[in-house]
Amino acid sequence: MEDAVETLLSLTSNASAIDMAKKAKLATAERAIPKMKKYLLRTGITQEDLNRLSVIHVSGTKGKGSTCAFSERILSCHGYTTGLFTSPHLLEVRERIRINGRPISKELFSEHFWDLYTKLKETEIPSRAGEGYDMPFFFNFLTVMSVHVFLKEEVDVAIMEVGIGGQYDSTNLFERPVVCGVTALGLDHTNILGSSIEEIAWNKAGIFKVGQSLGKRDRPAIVVPQDPKAMQVILDRAREIQSPLFVSENLSMRELNRLNIRLGIDCDQQAQNACLAVQLTDFWMEFRKTGLSTCVWHGRTQTIKRERTTYYVDGAHTKESLEACTKWFKQKADEEKRSHGGSVVRILIFNTTGDRDVELFLSLLKPCNFDVALFCTNQLSTVESLTKSGTLRNRLSKEVDQYHNLSTWKKMMDKAMTNKRLWDQVSLASTSPSCSSTSSVDPITNTTITDPELGRDLPGGVISESSADGPATITDPKLGQYISGEVISKSVSDSTTSAITNPKLCPANSVEVSPGESSHPDTVTDTSIRASGAEHIPSSLAFPCILHALAWATQGRDPKIRVKDHRGVGLPEAPARLREAGHVQILITGSLHLVGGALEALTPDMNQ
Template identity: 40%
Template sequence: MKFFSYYSFHIISYRFFTAPQIRKVASVSKTISDRYQEAILTLNALQTNQLKLKTTERRGKSMNDILRYLSYLNVQLDHIDQLNIIHVAGTKGKGSTCAFTESILRQYGYKTGFFSSPHLIEARERIRINGKLISKEKFVDYFWQCYNAICNAVQQSTEKEPLYMPFYFSFLTTMMFYVFVHEKIDVAIIEVGIGGELDCTNIIKTPIVCGIASLGLDHVKILGNTIEQIAWQKAGIFKKDVPAITVPQVPSAMDVLFERAKEKHCQLTIAPSLNHYSNYPFSLSLAGDIQEINASLAIQLVFHWLSARAGKSYNELLEAPLSKEILQGLATCRWSGRNELVTTNTATYYLDGAHTIESIEQCKNWFMNSISKQQTPTRNILLFYCSNDRDPEVLLQPLMTCKFDCVAFCSPVTSMTIDGNSHTDTKSSNDQWRAKVDMSGEIGRLSLHVAAFEKLWLSTLENQTNMPSIHCFHTVSQALAWIDDSKSLKPSVLVTGSLYLVGAVLKLLDGNDNDE
């Protein structure tokens, strides 16, 4: 109670404006076609929530439904097998691992397809061909081909054998397979959505190789609340006689992975660290210690793929210095929103979509190491948000040692306007997954963030004399306007806790809205 009498709530600035956005960060592009906007609005109408994903029955049914959707698109499992798939699950680092893998194989001259989730800014980020987002024109064409065919099948289904429209991720997974088959790619690198055993992507029967990135506690309401349960789910992507690779895990998780590998009759090995290779050290384009682990997994996935599809000897690849293609792929890989540095005229942004306790710890180390190299001390700001299924107190805990001067909590929405009693995004072209937000619920959510931070600060005695100022914002545009108005010279801003928040910040900082 002494805390509240001494540090009154006036230090917490709630910026919940109901007027239109106060700062025009990026102009609305004239190049986005009406068809693209219509496709995105239609896609967003397929959104679901995690409550519906909780049941094993519902998730298993989604997998069976995808096979039916694909059949109406004339895509069979044999077609999917011909994609020469690399399938990757994990809690943290699976996206970066896939990005490294894709970059390397592209350097070898293969036509690559890469499926990832979630997206940061645009839904079409999830489907990439040769390292590039599928164009808006192709996205629209493929979208309506899939949507219309599935709609027609749903309308013709019977009570005895009903078929329903897919949810958001199920639809994009279906569309991904359809696109990759029609684009005639040489290799598909497919990132699991949630878990593995019952994930929509797990209709794959004969991948070339499977990978499991670092494991941790995430999506516990769906996958289970122990590391062993989560490891069991992730290992669900293992297939008979298909090599599987993982990275060092906690012993209990590793035991489960090996048990599952034995159960599924596949050989599981652990990727050696990068210093195993004679030309180590070498350049990685992605910052942070965790990326060495991700790169080690990617290299092994590539070795097994080349062994199976290019006639190369795995043992020779393992013992030889890394090829120029691998080194170039590791050095030029781009994966936005993970340990990413963006400098503007008014601030330096450190962006990382960390949303588990382990990844937040890695993010903190990267941020602290980066600012320690600065010549002149600057004001440090935390811009943070975490979604409903995560505990802000748990994720904020590692960040308490950073000693921020200001802390800002912000909903991952770019900008807002008022339409009666509802708040909707001002840009119809904004295809963030969270297309519609209950702002009354968000106010309560941000209040929980504030309470969690205050509780943690109170429990840290050394911080009790200089508590940072706390601010809350409805939208990212408001938060960035506040940072721009900062009286200090170029503050260092750590943006973390949510990939959606990172994506919204990047969207406004970039202001780029190309059709390609």
């Protein structure tokens, strides 16, 4: 399994493929599906073989993974052998290909991988790459592999989630899907799919297929209610393709509760996804509600309860999904808070990837009234960046490969720092005009924060001058890499401050660099602000990895969270309010990669 994953990672990554798609002309995009079919032919799969698969194909901006998971559970609970292909994965790449709801085994993954890789490598002709004689990209390879697995396992139904878009997505190679579904649409991947909702709707509806008998329910498309502009485009595309089109009838969570239907994925938005799944699977069988309550889709509106700590985990990464996540979290967290007699502290752990509107996302999360906001990289541990050149594909555990060389650690830390500064800006916008942006007081620790002079030496590293568009950086002379950081100072009196120059004297809220150790800052923090008469503004801290953020947030409450790679540089001391809290609520959101790393620590046996 490990060798297979390592070789898979050597293929052109998702990030590189996305960059190519941004630059590709239409003619290049239009070759995507013919190339996919050529890959299949080179591995022994013909169009006739493809037509043997009975496919449910689902596109959309948000909720398509959940809709596929609901569909899988409904059909599985009625005795059908199901195949499910989704993306991305959370812990292990084999999660993307499931039989009867469970990831395929490591042995089966390795068997199919090497069989396909060998056939494709033997038939590779670099000079004819444009015709499909090259090695497929990472996602394309896995799509081909899913088809092979589902055919060999003789599944009754193959439920396929679109990767990006629809029209030119690698999953759009089925000529005869039984039914297609489109979940809620929104603005995402705009640099690939288009900047308007109409362009995105055109792309998503590209999975529609012509019906055998017009006017009947042959190979129909079912869509959830959409923005009027998007719906008009969908209607036009259905007429163009000659696909029967139906609009899903929605039921609210309240109506589902009245019918005594409980959803295994908890959120009001999931009611829409569940209703679409019901109507998709209705083309397979007489509808029953059995499968809905048993559906588990990790990392989506998932609640994990531990002693004195509750984790709320949701991989929301679009405006609409963040809105749904916020509504879900506030409702569930507020209900839980009312049930606890003691004090409750609320913490956000956030990161996001790509070119998403982070400031908008954080503004949406602001009403959740977090006591502390933590920002980190998508990396589980700091060990990888210190021992393996800082690239994400070199994982502490080779099984955990979800990052697939998306970025260097430095870029991710820069991203975390940017997210942190944006949160501070969003928080400052809520304070009174008299509140200073360069000096603030933590309402819990009474520590004053200021911007010190830059350019002074620190043991083990040098702080360089900051520029207008970025923070100061710490140069690590041993590792030869730049690590984003900020230095703050501790109050000496009510009116004066002094810059930190000796790491031995660093207060809890600072960058710490230990002499004799690699100068890898474990934490960059910025304490919270409260102006006179203003509302409470949450603290913000930045960590180099997920484990450090979780360890600080849980304060030893959760035995599963241990910072094993600690090098003698202590995490910031938590305020008494957190240490003594009766219960801690932690929302982890913004990125499925972040959620996957967190779940590796919280539920390491998830795929067993």
